[in-house]
Amino acid sequence: MNRFAPAIVVLAMGTVTGLVAQNDVVSYVNPLVGSQKSAIGYGGTMPFVTPPFGMTNWTPQTRQNKISIVSYNYDDTTISGFIGTHQPAIWMGDYGYVTVIPQVGELRTTPESRKLSYSHASEVARPDYYRVSLGTGADGKIQAEMTATERCAFFRFTFPNAAGPRVIVEASRPGIAGLASVNSQTQEITGYNPHRMDAHLGPFALPNFKGYFVVQFEQPPMDMKTYGDDGSSHGAYAEFRPGQTIQVRIGTSFISIEQARQNLMREIPSWNFRAVQEKLHTIWNRKLSQLQIGGATDKDKTLMYTAMYHALLYPRVFSEYGRYYSAFDDSIHNGESYTAYSIWDTFRAENSMLTLLAPERIDGMITALLQNFKEGGWMPKWPNPSYTNIMIATHADSLVAEAFRKGFTGFDRQLAWQAVYKDAMTPPDGDTTRRWLDREEYTPYEARAGLTYYKQLGYIPTDKTDEAASSTLEDSYDDWCIAQIAKALGRSEDFRFFLKRSLNDRNLYNPALGLMNGRTSDGKWAPIGGEKDDDQNRSVSGWTEGDTWVYTWSPLHDQAGLIQLMGGVENYDKKLDQHFSGGHNVHSNEPSHHYGYLYDFDGQPWKTQAMVRKIAAEEYDASPGGLDGDDDCGQMSAWLLFTAMGFYPVSPASGEYMIGSPMYGEISLTLANGKRFRLETSNNSAKNVYIQSATLNGKTLDMPVITWEQIQAGGVLHFVMGPEPSKWGSKWRPALILAN
Template sequence: MKITRRALLGSSGALALTGAIPAAARSVKAAPNLWIGTGGDGHTYPGATMPFGMVQVSPDTDTENWANCSGYHHGDPTMMGFSHTHLSGTGIADLMDVLVVPGRGAVKLLPGAPDKPGEGYRQTYTQEVTEPGYYAVTLGNGVRSELTAETRVGWQRHHFPAGPGHLLVDLGNYRDSRPGEGPLIDESRIELDTDGTLTGSRRTFRWAKGRRIHFAMHVSPKPDRITLYADTQGVNGAIVTADRVRAVLHYDNAGAAPIVVRTAVSAVDMAGARTNLAASYFREFDVARRQAIRNWADTLKVVKVEGGTDDARVIMTTALYHAMIAPTLFSDVDGRYVGPDREVHSVPAGEQAYSTYSTWDTYRTLHPLLTLVAPDRAKSLVRDLIRQTQQSAYGPPCWPLQGVETGTMIGWHSVAIMAEAAAKGIDADYAAAWPAIRTRAFDPAAPDLVNSRARGTYIERGYLPADTVDESVSRTQEYAYDDWAMATLAQKAGAKEDADRLRLRSRNYRNVLDPAIGLARPKFADGSWLKPYDPIQLGHTKRYRDFTEANGWQTTFLNQHDLYGQIAHFGGDAKFASRLDALFAAPSTLPKDAPPDISGLLGQYAHGNEPDQHVPYLYAYVGQPWKTQALVRKLLDTMYRNAPDGIIGNDDCGQMSAWFVMSALGFYPVDPVAAVYVFGSPLFTHAEVRVGKGRKLVVEAPGNRADTPYVAAVQWNGKPWTKSWISHADLAAGGTLRFTMSATPNPAFGAKLADRPPSFGQPAA
């Protein structure tokens, strides 16, 4: 998607906008549209889960393609069945465990080709219905299937036509292997217990290498018989073990009554799965469904909006839903879980363990959103991250998935999540995490993963040379931001000298910003800059890419924490502002080998990927917040749609959605660790936000319309507010934030030095 700057900002500074203008503010409740994100590259799924739940029971249309990272892609011609664990919005596929396939006729043990229904057990499908906590579909064989969920238990109900039918339970639903790799699944097992419960487990080697999953399944009514398979070979007895195993539950008259399947999972062992199943609150599908729907309805009440367009309100509610899915619960009902050391641990009483932390993405907006609207959940998450930091050989987590540190992306941004929580007053034992964090910060001999490659070189030189380290420019800048976050944690732990050292080191980002051209630029080991240099390119050789899912334009503004340092480095306000203008005005062209993650281009700004998402707000730091207002409103209107392809890039465990929620409310955490929000352009006329027990934030923008993107004035609790920002402490205490909106800019608002956002712990002036 490409948008020219000419369409965004006219020469007079007015914004050219289109769209329906509501006659008056409306308070009609907008139900979420869970198809949003299931098409395009959003990578979300339509199935049933609970807020931050352990189980995500959802249909799988494929398990292999990049489009199917969540297991589902809108418009795929066939469906495999329904599995119990899924990732929401990621760019890598995994999970999709314990696949259940309702079948009729001859038993087929393999799925077959995606475009050939009937070749295997794949089927066509129609009449899909999805809402928070519920999904239903009619399969090509005439079976009507329904899904719902409890926190640790997935429910399925299948309505068969009269006559024979069966359920296939497939633990071999990945392809055999990838080139140059071993099997993707091994050590699989299914047992038929004496009470009729089906239990089992498998080990997988997709993204999270060596991940184990266990399950316990209760089916009612009981099948007439069960056959077990080692791969595709039938076996006798009540236990089957092999790399890939399957079970088929046969019914002589499957249509006699709905077949209800309850499945619990555990990362610990099959006994843990059985305990989770036994703790299931309900024994009827409809009761579980009603409770799931009620739970989601209450969860989504944390933000209520009025005004705007019908589509905008639907997108807002859906974005909030997607922001409440991950991180996912990982501890069993008895408190046991698998830590990043692959050992079994137990959480302290009243606490929980979690998985699925996409920290490179979510530290930016998802976690700040939770800190504001769900502070108890934020506290639970940060306490879990502290435990994981203590348990992991690598210290602070990067991308942990079900007990496995994948090391995906760059940096170790869980420190940013912990530092943000500390800066905003979330109660946790940060000092307990500091020894492991300190090792990551200062010991070049500490074990590294891909995410922390060449950390010792960074510590020694202050930057990573482009001729020796891949993605050197992005790594240098993101390591520097983690230095900033670690400085906050060091201060919290009482390590003042370490904090001072890290703050100084956090300015290393400047070592890969060439002030002569005002761009990020690869630097070699001898200190020279790459020449010739085209910031459109991804790398200076095929071997070395200089940036992470970005190019030189997008990486120029990675810095979030020392904005006034970067402004000075580039030569002052005017030059920095012109660089921002140039970013949004540049041709939206990319090299042929650009990854699909670089999407949602407005000039060279890429909204569909995380590194740039704070950049529209940077105009506030040079006293030009009206440009921020214009950009934010345009991005809200054009980068999100009420359609399956309505998220311009991977939702990344709710990060893209969280950006919409916070920006639509009118403020954004440019530097989450700074504990302040920069104003943008609210999308609605009225919003109410729960910010803790008994506290409410009201955001008003009376008369706000599609053609009034600019902020003429602000009031806080009835008093004039001249700043272009506000603190977290103010918003979290509750109150009324009132925007006066306008069709034309007010260049005076937020222009004074004293009214600009603080950065690096200091005000602009």
């Protein structure tokens, strides 16, 4: 495994940019983490140069991205361009992207022919700046530098004294009806790319969709031409005199070419590369500095600040100075918008982390989901940028409920009720005539697949709907979220209705098995075998990316009910021990993320303390191969951030956080209200993982739970740590939900 050494990279960055100072936390971010397959896993991340939540992300392109392949892989040895991408995760596609390629010699436009060699020794990767030396053979090297703004990029290409230096702009790939045009008077290349790789996963054709771009050059080109009329590609290029440093700025838009130009003039009004970089550096440093870490090595800080960088990338901005293109009704609207919500993943911890790190964004993010509801008929579960029908349940309900619970009020609360009520009560079109297969193509919006049966039977039958058992358990949690929204709005009858229905998870508990079990429409227990185990490739056992062990503890809101079903805390604890000892905990996928914290519920929090430290040590590293599993728009990273801070939102819409084992001597968080919440430990180390005692603002804390209000009040949470388990927090039990 190639190890990342923060001190070396900091020195390299300092000599290049002069921006690194002793207290400059940006210097600890390594955007290469997660970009390499390793013994730990593969995070599917890319070294993005972008501000937090940037609309367009810029990265070197070592391979042609598509669904299941991202643009950059650490193990590749060549770069074929620099792409302005909107691909949010490895399992999703890109859309409206644009690629820029520096080149010398003869014109080469295909990805294979235009590849240039590079080594990581020449590579500097930071959130605000990327630099690499590209080999051209006997012609020497091209130095490429890149920085960015929310919707635009700034490149600086230093060419060798060789013939044919040019900058190519690839508007679209073969078979895609993109467009590029040149204007020698304004020194511009403009165009658009209508490609949406995920278009087959949603119901809308979106004929007006395009990713627009404007490319401008500071140095006058000797010539500008288009290429690709033969169908091989669509693009244009500008040629320059040998030996020059060429500055290029690019504006992007989903509204129009003129809007892309306006975005560029707003965000990069001059040809000052350093000024743009310094501004982006300041943005990241200000945001990252909200978290301060004491008693940590440089490697620890790289681990933490890189996780924070990843957690602050999504969902991405999708509006442009008061207007946005809607990928739900194919029209332009006034307002603020976001996209790339990987909600099945991120509702667990990432969204909760954003309520702490970026609360100024939450109202806009919820408003964007509600606008999607108005324009497309439903809140989406995985917009990219339109409906994709990927994953199960309607966990936008959880995001809305969490916003209600935490006191966010800058969105239409009555519209929010309409949206979550429709999720819970209106089956999708063709609900009883479709299996709703995972990633089934060209279907209506899936919403809650099998809701018809859920309302009739109290569960979704495995012989009628795919992924039925998982959906039943996750729909139950969403019903609990809707009950909390109803309560906040004073809708008492609705509160009681959805609270009762939130206990549908209990209908799948099989006492003979001691685990959750799918059921068929006649009430019988479904097989618990393989996920796809019949000749029609149907999920007869009913699970999504898991099995009965992975999903038994998935009702986030109802652990007390599960304890009761299992016959008490001792049986719950034994079964949880079997889960971990049997190798069922798969941290690379989200359904297992809260499991390490579940011992808090059965009176043995010392097991949680040991387990979460073990998972953090085994599944994360400050190296390119340091993420076990797709980061999924920050969810993997958010888990690490919460775990390092010592608490985690097992049931995120509850506003409660279960306490684990803080990883460092001190972590402090600057809150939006100006207060600071500081977590301090005594005797903390890799061996001293067990909490011996705790105080909150000097008062004894004897339960393994803290609340949103306690964090927002600021102050000090102090733990005394030790090498042996203690009985701290062991008397606490969760309250049982009773629905009359």
